[in-house]
Structure formats: structure tokens, C-alpha cells
Amino acid sequence: MTAKRILIVEDEKAIRDMVAFGLRRAGYEVREAEDCRQARARIVDVRPDLMLVDWMLPDMSGLELTRSLKRAKDTEEIPVIMLTARAEEQDKVGGLEGGADDYITKPFSPRELLARIQAVLRRAAPAGAADVVEADGLKLDDSSHRVSAGEREIPLGPTEYRLLHFFMTHPERVFSRGQLLDRVWGGNTYVEERTVDVHIRRLRKALEPYQLERLVQTVRGAGYRFSTRDA
Numbered sequence: 001m002t003a004k005r006i007l008i009v010e011d012e013k014a015i016r017d018m019v020a021f022g023l024r025r026a027g028y029e030v031r032e033a034e035d036c037r038q039a040r041a042r043i044v045d046v047r048p049d050l051m052l053v054d055w056m057l058p059d060m061s062g063l064e065l066t067r068s069l070k071r072a073k074d075t076e077e078i079p080v081i082m083l084t085a086r087a088e089e090q091d092k093v094g095g096l097e098g099g100a101d102d103y104i105t106k107p108f109s110p111r112e113l114l115a116r117i118q119a120v121l122r123r124a125a126p127a128g129a130a131d132v133v134e135a136d137g138l139k140l141d142d143s144s145h146r147v148s149a150g151e152r153e154i155p156l157g158p159t160e161y162r163l164l165h166f167f168m169t170h171p172e173r174v175f176s177r178g179q180l181l182d183r184v185w186g187g188n189t190y191v192e193e194r195t196v197d198v199h200i201r202r203l204r205k206a207l208e209p210y211q212l213e214r215l216v217q218t219v220r221g222a223g224y225r226f227s228t229r230d231a
């Protein structure tokens with residue numbers, strides 16, 4: 001399985017370094033931002049699986065950042081753990097109301113932080129975040145990177161695999177080409193929207209021999225949807 005990506009938003013370098021070190025050693029892929037503006041750029045660049053957000057940041061409070069992320073369709077699913085200083089502890093209820101999934105009070109031990117992260121990731125995992133997702137006989141096993149229909153393995157290119165994985169873990173929802181580019185390719189790649197169509201075509205072609213291409217549906221004027229119901 002691919003390493004989970006964690007974005008740390010913290011202006012104090014010493015704390016950022018300490019946290020980043022511990023998380024990398026635990027096998028996470030870590031990215032860092034020192035303020036909200038940088039955090040936003042990082043999210044567009046590579047979507048994190050979880051964010052650690054300090055309460056006090058130079059350009060905007062971590063709470064405001066969290067609120068705005070939780071309000072936006074594209075980022076509402078990203079779990080957030082807020083880092084608070086003891087003095088701000090009375091505000092933590094506010095933090096949770098603002099959409100944070102958990103909070104941890106400084107100073108914290110790396111072990112404590114890791115335990116919180118694991119718990120939040122487990123909780124945040126959508127139904128499809130399990131290693132194996134299945135729909136109508138189509139099975140995707142993320143631990144072995146295998147896609148199969150019954151006993152037969154379906155060969156897929158890396159982009160088609162990522163696309164199918166995204167679809168299967170977000171079923172019955174329409175995504176525009178732009179949203180798919182953001183979520184599957186990562187927003188900072190210079191890819192044209194019609195590239196999405198190319199890979200959708202390839203994905204359908206790969207599914208065709210098993211009559212499973214109907215799962216990848218075109219929604220006229222809107223985009224694409226993965227659905228086990230008829231289009």
C-alpha cells in the first residue's frame with residue numbers, strides 16, 4: 001500500500017522538524033507548510049491524507065484554515081488534527097466544532113501523536129479505504145495493486161489503476177474532469193482536461209472483456225461517475 005501523506009502546518013520550525021522526523025520514521029510521507037497560504041499551495045500540489053494544523057499561525061488561525069477546508073467540497077474529506085498550546089485548551093471545543101477531527105495539546109510525545117493519527121485515519125477511512133474494494137464482481141486489492149474480475153486479473157496502466165481506485169472508493173458521485181485531475185493526478189500537474197477522457201477510454205477498454213465498462217459512466221455535461229446502477 002502507498003504511504004499515507006501527512007501535511008504539517010506549523011510555523012515553529014523546531015516543532016515542525018520534530019514532528020516530521022517522527023512521522024517519516026513511522027513510514028509516512030511528510031510535507032510541510034509554515035503558514036496557511038503555503039498549506040493551500042501544498043494541498044493543490046499533492047492532496048494529503050491527513051493534516052496537522054497548528055492553532056496559531058502567522059497569516060490566519062489554524063482554526064479558520066480548518067473551517068474553510070471543511071466547507072469546500074474538494075477538501076472536506078481531509079482529516080485534520082489541530083495542535084494547540086496549553087493556554088488555548090479552552091478553545092479546543094471550538095476547534096472540534098470548526099471541523100477538526102481531533103486535537104492534541106503541546107507538548108506531546110511522538111508516540112501520542114502517532115496514536116492519534118492512526119485513530120483518525122482509521123475513523124476517516126471511507127468504506128472503500130479498506131485494502132480491498134468490490135463492486136459487481138470487479139475487485140481491486142490495493143495491497144497487491146491487483147484488479148480482477150472473478151478469477152481473471154485485469155491488467156491496468158498506473159493512471160487507469162489510480163483512476164479506478166478513486167472511483168471505487170467514491171462510488172455514486174459525479175466528478176467533473178477538473179475534480180478528477182485534482183484528485184487523481186494532483187492539481188499542479190499541467191494536464192489538459194481531455195487527458196481525463198483518454199484515460200477513461202483506456203479504463204473502459206480494459207474492463208470491456210468482462211462487461212464491466214458500464215460501471216464507468218459518463219454524466220452528460222457534468223463528468224463521470226462510478227456506479228453499479230444503470231446510467
Ligand code: CA
Nearest residue numbers: 011054056057
Ligand atoms: Ca504557531
